[in-house]
Amino acid sequence: MSGTVITITSGKGGVGKTTTTANLGVALARHGKRVACVDADIGLRNLDVVLGLENRIVYDIVDVVEGRARLRQALIRDKRLPELQMLPAAQTRDKTAVNPQQMMKLADDLRAEVDFIIIDSPAGIEHGFKNAIAPADRVLIVTTPEVSAVRDADRIIGLVEAAEKPKPQLILNRLRPGMVKRGDMLATDDVLEILAIDLIGIVPEDETIITSTNRGNPVAYEQKSRAGQAYGRIARRLLGEDVPFGVFEDETGILSRVQRWFRSPNGGGGA
Amino acid sequence: MNTESDAKVSWRGTREGVLIVLGDGDWDSVLRDLEQQLARPNASAFFRGARVSIETGKRFLNQGEREELESILAAHNIQVGAMMPAATAAPAPRAERPDMYTRETEAHQVLMIRRTLRSGQIIHHQGPVIVYGDVNDGAEIVATGDVLIFGKLRGLVHAGAGGDDHATIGAFALNPPQLRIGNFIAASSADDKKRKTRSPEMALVREGRIVIEPWRV
Numbered sequence: 001m002s003g004t005v006i007t008i009t010s011g012k013g014g015v016g017k018t019t020t021t022a023n024l025g026v027a028l029a030r031h032g033k034r035v036a037c038v039d040a041d042i043g044l045r046n047l048d049v050v051l052g053l054e055n056r057i058v059y060d061i062v063d064v065v066e067g068r069a070r071l072r073q074a075l076i077r078d079k080r081l082p083e084l085q086m087l088p089a090a091q092t093r094d095k096t097a098v099n100p101q102q103m104m105k106l107a108d109d110l111r112a113e114v115d116f117i118i119i120d121s122p123a124g125i126e127h128g129f130k131n132a133i134a135p136a137d138r139v140l141i142v143t144t145p146e147v148s149a150v151r152d153a154d155r156i157i158g159l160v161e162a163a164e165k166p167k168p169q170l171i172l173n174r175l176r177p178g179m180v181k182r183g184d185m186l187a188t189d190d191v192l193e194i195l196a197i198d199l200i201g202i203v204p205e206d207e208t209i210i211t212s213t214n215r216g217n218p219v220a221y222e223q224k225s226r227a228g229q230a231y232g233r234i235a236r237r238l239l240g241e242d243v244p245f246g247v248f249e250d251e252t253g254i255l256s257r258v259q260r261w262f263r264s265p266n267g268g269g270g271a
Numbered sequence: 272m273n274t275e276s277d278a279k280v281s282w283r284g285t286r287e288g289v290l291i292v293l294g295d296g297d298w299d300s301v302l303r304d305l306e307q308q309l310a311r312p313n314a315s316a317f318f319r320g321a322r323v324s325i326e327t328g329k330r331f332l333n334q335g336e337r338e339e340l341e342s343i344l345a346a347h348n349i350q351v352g353a354m355m356p357a358a359t360a361a362p363a364p365r366a367e368r369p370d371m372y373t374r375e376t377e378a379h380q381v382l383m384i385r386r387t388l389r390s391g392q393i394i395h396h397q398g399p400v401i402v403y404g405d406v407n408d409g410a411e412i413v414a415t416g417d418v419l420i421f422g423k424l425r426g427l428v429h430a431g432a433g434g435d436d437h438a439t440i441g442a443f444a445l446n447p448p449q450l451r452i453g454n455f456i457a458a459s460s461a462d463d464k465k466r467k468t469r470s471p472e473m474a475l476v477r478e479g480r481i482v483i484e485p486w487r488v
Binding site: 125147150151152154155157158159161194196 | 387389390391392405407408409425
């Protein structure tokens with residue numbers, strides 16, 4: 001069996017590509033799949049921090065491509081979850097250090113080792129994006145419900161179509177149901193109407209993402225985290241399961257806060 | 272080399288701002304003439320803060336020419352709004368749009384697009400354009416003829432880009448940031464953005480401005 005390459009991209013920066021990559025990696029690995037997360041953001045390395053593996057880096061993607069290290073030497077295995085490995089980006093080079101042909105070769109080598117290769121694309125539509133997209137079997141577009149992010153996602157979808165890749169699927173990130181209800185945020189349907197691609201997951205806004213990202217402990221490890229559960233559902237959909245899309249309630253809404261008080265007198269704490 | 276008079280660049284103030292008119296000479300000499308004129312001492316004062324549009328003579332600019340022109344103007348801190356070829360014939364000065372009229376252009380092919388135009392996808396066509404799909408925010412169509420969209424318009428469309436003010440833009444829903452027909456430009460207001468449309472609409476020029484009406488064929 002040969003592994004599947006999934007590229008996570010968005011166009012706009014800061015919408016959650018790296019967080020998505022890390023959490024889908026963890027969620028798929030928790031299903032017993034062998035996963036390699038690849039940081040294609042050469043020069044602006046991030047994925048290692050989000051996965052909590054930054055102090056174990058010896059070799060990086062450029063070392064592998066340029067033949068200074070073997071793939072297995074550069075891959076870092078997560079001690080908490082042995083199915084999960086990461087190939088870090090080089091921090092000292094730039095996007096032109098790797099070309100699309102080299103990325104395809106690298107992905108082919110990884111396909112023999114693992115079930116899923118998740119590539120974290122850099123923001124933008126230039127060289128780094130082209131590297132990330134070149135070996136993709138599936139493309140997941142991350143967007144937030146903001147007009148600027150949706151416009152960039154639209155641009156990226158056009159470029160993915162032009163590259164003759166399969167139709168990308170959408171992850172709608174950082175949705176705030178309360179704001180949507182008040183008409184202050186684009187609703188899921190609005191975004192889908194513009195982008196006209198299939199939805200693979202909705203991730204609600206969740207403050208625990210910030211602490212988990214800083215600590216290098218992806219929320220997909222947490223059973224209680226709403227975002228973590230959402231990533232778990234996306235992973236199951238990637239594995240071919242038919243998981244229904246639920247309706248999110250806003251945790252910060254007054255009603256839900258009152259309900260939580262009733263549920264537990266000490267409530268109000270962690271989600 | 273071309274004769275001097277062909278290559279002349281001139282500019283004048285209009286109600287909308289400043290219009291730079293490019294002569295029909297060879298492209299390089301037009302650019303040279305533009306640079307010389309901009310280098311004059313009073314030129315920069317004339318352009319300060321003005322909305323600048325460009326009439327490109329009988330030519331349609333390709334991407335490279337457009338960028339050359341923009342870079343010269345940018346060097347003088349001039350931001351360009353519209354760029355359009357000169358009208359081949361002034362449109363008939365009548366209030367109502369005629370049911371039937373001829374356009375003084377060569378025979379053109381209709382461009383059919385059977386997909387959604389996404390952000391960053393740009394179509395330039397001599398003749399009419401029909402889109403079976405949406406035209407999204409960030410996409411752009413510039414056509415010398417009509418532009419009919421069997422989908423929603425959220426991007427930028429310039430119909431009648433050769434100066435044909437009788438051109439129309441039709442769509443199932445018109446929600447663009449801006450509409451351009453012939454030599455006219457209309458920007459949408461904050462109220463327009465909230466407007467929900469339920470039936471197909473068309474935009475056309477009536478009495479000197481762009482109006483949106485229910486699409487009646």
